[in-house]
Amino acid sequence: MAGLSIENVTKRFGETEVLKGVSLDIADGEFVSLVGPSGCGKSTLLRIIAGLETQGAGSVRIGGTPVEDQRAADRNLSMVFQSYALYPHLTVGENIAVPLRMRRLNGVQRLPLVGGLMPGTRAVAREIGQHVADAATMLEIGHLLDRKPGQLSGGQRQRVALGRALVRDPAAFLLDEPLSNLDAKLRVQTRAEIAQLHRRLAATFVYVTHDQVEAMTMSDRIAVMMGGRILQCAPPDVVYEDPDRIEVAEFIGSPKINILPLEILPDGRLSLQDRALDLAVVEGARGVASLGLRPEALRLKSGDSPLRGRVVHSENLGSEMFVQIDVADLQERITLRATPEQRGALALGTPVALDFDLHKALIFDADGARIRRLRHLNAAASEVA
Amino acid sequence: MAVIDVSMTDAPRETTVARATQERRAAWALTAPALILMVIVLLAPVIIAGLLSFTNYSLGNSGFDWVGADNYEKLFTRSTYEKMFIATLTYVVTVVPLSVGLGLGAALLINTLGRFREIYKTIYFLPVMATLLAMAIAWEFMLHPSIGMINRTLEATCGTPFEVVPFIANGCADRFPLWLGDKRYAIWVICFIGIWQGFGFNMVLYLAGLTSVHRELYHAAEMDGAKSAWDRFRLVTWPALGPTTVFVVTISCIRAFQVFDTIEAFWPQGGGPNKSTYVMMFAIFEKGIQQNLIGIGSAITMLFLAFVMFLTLIQRWLVERKVHYK
Numbered sequence A: 001m002a003g004l005s006i007e008n009v010t011k012r013f014g015e016t017e018v019l020k021g022v023s024l025d026i027a028d029g030e031f032v033s034l035v036g037p038s039g040c041g042k043s044t045l046l047r048i049i050a051g052l053e054t055q056g057a058g059s060v061r062i063g064g065t066p067v068e069d070q071r072a073a074d075r076n077l078s079m080v081f082q083s084y085a086l087y088p089h090l091t092v093g094e095n096i097a098v099p100l101r102m103r104r105l106n107g108v109q110r111l112p113l114v115g116g117l118m119p120g121t122r123a124v125a126r127e128i129g130q131h132v133a134d135a136a137t138m139l140e141i142g143h144l145l146d147r148k149p150g151q152l153s154g155g156q157r158q159r160v161a162l163g164r165a166l167v168r169d170p171a172a173f174l175l176d177e178p179l180s181n182l183d184a185k186l187r188v189q190t191r192a193e194i195a196q197l198h199r200r201l202a203a204t205f206v207y208v209t210h211d212q213v214e215a216m217t218m219s220d221r222i223a224v225m226m227g228g229r230i231l232q233c234a235p236p237d238v239v240y241e242d243p244d245r246i247e248v249a250e251f252i253g254s255p256k257i258n259i260l261p262l263e264i265l266p267d268g269r270l271s272l273q274d275r276a277l278d279l280a281v282v283e284g285a286r287g288v289a290s291l292g293l294r295p296e297a298l299r300l301k302s303g304d305s306p307l308r309g310r311v312v313h314s315e316n317l318g319s320e321m322f323v324q325i326d327v328a329d330l331q332e333r334i335t336l337r338a339t340p341e342q343r344g345a346l347a348l349g350t351p352v353a354l355d356f357d358l359h360k361a362l363i364f365d366a367d368g369a370r371i372r373r374l375r376h377l378n379a380a381a382s383e384v385a
Numbered sequence B: 001m002a003v004i005d006v007s008m009t010d011a012p013r014e015t016t017v018a019r020a021t022q023e024r025r026a027a028w029a030l031t032a033p034a035l036i037l038m039v040i041v042l043l044a045p046v047i048i049a050g051l052l053s054f055t056n057y058s059l060g061n062s063g064f065d066w067v068g069a070d071n072y073e074k075l076f077t078r079s080t081y082e083k084m085f086i087a088t089l090t091y092v093v094t095v096v097p098l099s100v101g102l103g104l105g106a107a108l109l110i111n112t113l114g115r116f117r118e119i120y121k122t123i124y125f126l127p128v129m130a131t132l133l134a135m136a137i138a139w140e141f142m143l144h145p146s147i148g149m150i151n152r153t154l155e156a157t158c159g160t161p162f163e164v165v166p167f168i169a170n171g172c173a174d175r176f177p178l179w180l181g182d183k184r185y186a187i188w189v190i191c192f193i194g195i196w197q198g199f200g201f202n203m204v205l206y207l208a209g210l211t212s213v214h215r216e217l218y219h220a221a222e223m224d225g226a227k228s229a230w231d232r233f234r235l236v237t238w239p240a241l242g243p244t245t246v247f248v249v250t251i252s253c254i255r256a257f258q259v260f261d262t263i264e265a266f267w268p269q270g271g272g273p274n275k276s277t278y279v280m281m282f283a284i285f286e287k288g289i290q291q292n293l294i295g296i297g298s299a300i301t302m303l304f305l306a307f308v309m310f311l312t313l314i315q316r317w318l319v320e321r322k323v324h325y326k
């Protein structure tokens, strides 16, 4: 077990710069998820950590030691590939056993027939068999051990790939979207198993995923990657409630955060839809800005409000309800979270007025960076740090 | 509408049956031309050859006698045919493994090249494209005992430290081999030319096979701790080349059984010194065409077909059972 430290890593493929200086410190035993849109360089970063790809600049350390001069096989990491990468000619059991056989048996012992006669081979082989059986039981693929990968479904292959990674005891696990092909039930179950495994082994995990729920539920920290950079790396609740940049706020959270155009008046006060709010910036540029409001920060209001519109769509999920409201002058609809009891007031076409809690408002400047220093003008003027 | 009425009211059952018969007839009519062609072009010659192998027929004769298995008996008793089997098997057993191995080796090496790939590929493929007959003439010049390039080169090494090699020492003391005229060397020269000519073809097949190896598998092997090139070859490359190998070996075997041009070019009469290069194809040619002994020629042909059929069946079996990983 060891921590990972990535410093200013860059990578370019020909003309395209895929990683533009990525830094990330992962503590020993930590579970970090890498999330980001497709093509942002998550797999590339993972492969650089693994040693399958060389970085343009920057350094990677595993457990404090720089690994630039170590080949992938010597870095003692285990990886699940996005494309599974199972050996097609080996059975499931043999596939899972490969990492153990490669590391615990020498070249002669691995030979067919002759290897079995070498001293010690049998004992090691029995031990390997036990590990394989354990991994297979955990992933519920015990009944598939004698099949070839070509005879498995996508989800089963993914579990075999996972088994091949989990059968060892490496310095860290690198998982590239290991659950993307499982059905919903199995995904929830395997998610719980990986989380449990993480607790049990106290191993370092780097986990690439598209699925926010996975990232939010499993990780100690989430690293949000976009355009070859890590925009923010923080615990799930911080990334959700206190994003550093507008891209992070937009990427994390489902349904998506509402972004409304805002203007910063010359005296620093914020103005939404030509109405001054009781909120002002302390410093910085004036002019255009954005206001981010999570669906749960909004509430229905009777009477006057800068946000007025009509209900155009609603989704009742049983425990909660998401209502889309078309506000005049706004290009995008606003999503509001309501309770199903409020159904009556939210029939399609109903005009509604919305209000929100200023303390939950996220303000971003024209470049998308978060403005954290704000002054509340109403009542006791307080500053939100 | 009318059709529906008829089938619904009158006799739906009979109509269906009639239609099925009609469809079956149409199907036969449509496949007949292909079937007939196949029988005439492919099967009939084999069957005729099979029948002729039990006769003493000669082209031009008005009749023939059935001789039973006489022709086959000759094949397995006469010493000429024993030499034929020895020459053929020596050739196949030498040329197939070496040309397949060299083809694989060259493909693996070329596959690691970046820039000069295409040049190497073309160079190794040149002998495949050249006619073997023309090449045989070039080889004949080079192998000429006194004025040939090979013996001249060997003679030049006399008096140099190369003489520690017994072969060269003997050559300098006495004379260098006659090559094509020496029954100890003739078949090996033929084998060498066969390998030289054939491995480029195997290489190209292997290069095509190598493009289908999933790149990520090498990465997985690396992560799994396969450090040496040999480990990676065993774990990823060789299994992935399984189907290609079966195909390459079969093709090489059939080509090796069919060797003819070099022998015909070097020894138009007789199949080499002391019949040491009297391979099956040449025997068929000599008996069936030169000496007009159609019966015995047909018998050798049938044997040849049996070998090839056997190889093809093994290939099919291997492909289906072993190497497709399904």
Ligand SMILES: Nc1ncnc2c1ncn2[C@@H]1O[C@H](COP(=O)(O)OP(=O)(O)OP(=O)(O)O)[C@@H](O)[C@H]1O
Pocket (backbone or CB within 6 Å): A013, A018, A036, A037, A038, A039, A040, A041, A042, A043, A044, A045, A082
């Ligand atoms: N070998 C390569 N050669 C050229 N470009 C590459 C190569 N590998 C990746 N890229 C490019 O690098 C970028 C990042 O790829 P990467 O696979 O890291 O994305 P990702 O974040 O894992 O995406 P996804 O979520 O779809 O898996 C992509 O634009 C891709 O086209």
Ligand SMILES: [Mg+2]
Pocket (backbone or CB within 6 Å): A042, A043, A044, A082, A176
């Ligand atoms: Mg990826």
